[in-house]
Amino acid sequence: MSHDFKPVSGREMPRFAGIKTFFRLPQVDHLGDYDVGLIGVPFDGGASYRPGQRFGPTRVREVSSLGRVYNWGRMQDFTERVRVADVGDVPVVPIDLAQTYQRIEKHFGDALQLGRRLIAVGGDHSITLPILRAHRKKWGAPLRLIHFDAHLDTYPAAWGCEYHHGSFARHAIEEGLVDAKHSVQIGIRGPLTGAQDLDFVKRHGLRVCTMDEIRSQSLAQFVASLPDFGSAPTYISYDVDCLDPAFAPGTGTPVPGGLTTFETQTILRGLKVGNLVGGDVVEVSPAYDVAEITQLAAMDAMFELIGLMPATRKA
Numbered sequence: 001m002s003h004d005f006k007p008v009s010g011r012e013m014p015r016f017a018g019i020k021t022f023f024r025l026p027q028v029d030h031l032g033d034y035d036v037g038l039i040g041v042p043f044d045g046g047a048s049y050r051p052g053q054r055f056g057p058t059r060v061r062e063v064s065s066l067g068r069v070y071n072w073g074r075m076q077d078f079t080e081r082v083r084v085a086d087v088g089d090v091p092v093v094p095i096d097l098a099q100t101y102q103r104i105e106k107h108f109g110d111a112l113q114l115g116r117r118l119i120a121v122g123g124d125h126s127i128t129l130p131i132l133r134a135h136r137k138k139w140g141a142p143l144r145l146i147h148f149d150a151h152l153d154t155y156p157a158a159w160g161c162e163y164h165h166g167s168f169a170r171h172a173i174e175e176g177l178v179d180a181k182h183s184v185q186i187g188i189r190g191p192l193t194g195a196q197d198l199d200f201v202k203r204h205g206l207r208v209c210t211m212d213e214i215r216s217q218s219l220a221q222f223v224a225s226l227p228d229f230g231s232a233p234t235y236i237s238y239d240v241d242c243l244d245p246a247f248a249p250g251t252g253t254p255v256p257g258g259l260t261t262f263e264t265q266t267i268l269r270g271l272k273v274g275n276l277v278g279g280d281v282v283e284v285s286p287a288y289d290v291a292e293i294t295q296l297a298a299m300d301a302m303f304e305l306i307g308l309m310p311a312t313r314k315a
């Protein structure tokens with residue numbers, strides 16, 4: 001193939017035209033030759049409130065036609081650092097969470113075993129658990145997790161079902177997929193069912209950065225307070241509801257009082273992560289979106305995650 005992992009130029013083919021792939025990049029099979037794959041996981045069978053996250057990947061592909069390759073904040077062109085491709089969607093089973101989990105874990109596992117790194121677009125937040133299972137298997141040790149969210153996602157079973165979009169972080173810690181003591185949650189806020197909702201994170205020593213904590217200091221001070229993740233295998237899960245509903249109305253369970261898009265850009269650019277092994281952007285529900293605000297925010301978060309991936313190409 002001669003594409004060299006460059007996007008279709010907007011000066012030759014207008015950005016509103018052509019077949020949509022993430023960032024107008026070439027489409028490659030998930031088991032093909034690339035460094036970082038952008039992959040859709042169009043599943044919303046774990047959503048407890050607003051559904052529709054199954055349409056996230058397609059709609060984020062559409063708006064990512066507006067994406068560019070040069071990150072001004074980093075002074076870097078991602079195509080010069082890594083070979084990024086759109087590797088399609090995971091073939092989920094829309095009416096069966098258990099079968100979908102098996103398919104996600106296998107699909108990711110097969111690519112990870114070949115040395116690929118993946119950035120997923122959901123999908124509701126329940127998809128992150130099988131993705132973490134595949135990463136834990138690949139890396140052979142618990143991962144460090146950086147989790148952007150309004151919610152703790154350590155909640156108990158709902159309607160008798162253990163697996164839903166509000167329980168992925170609890171299962172990930174209980175299953176030993178994630179090293180809680182070296183992980184962090186960012187953007188947490190909102191009413192809880194009760195004080196007992198905090199028992200789990202306290203027991204496991206998970207650092208919870210609430211909106212109150214973030215806004216009680218300058219953004220630079222907050223970023224500086226985050227740990228250096230060094231070369232430890234690290235995974236970033238970005239639930240768009242970490243953003244205030246003013247910046248991300250199109251999501252499953254919006255919570256007022258959140259981060260701005262600029263704040264999450266700044267935090268993502270400031271993270272000291274030397275070995276980002278994977279990431280996801282979840283909970284985009286396009287039917288509730290307004291003027292594509294949320295889809296654009298999701299595309300931008302993917303862009304920042306690409307910028308955090310370790311370089312494989314020689315400078």
Ligand code: MN
Binds near residue numbers: 125149151153165166
């Ligand atoms: Mn979440």
Ligand code: MN
Binds near residue numbers: 241
């Ligand atoms: Mn959330």
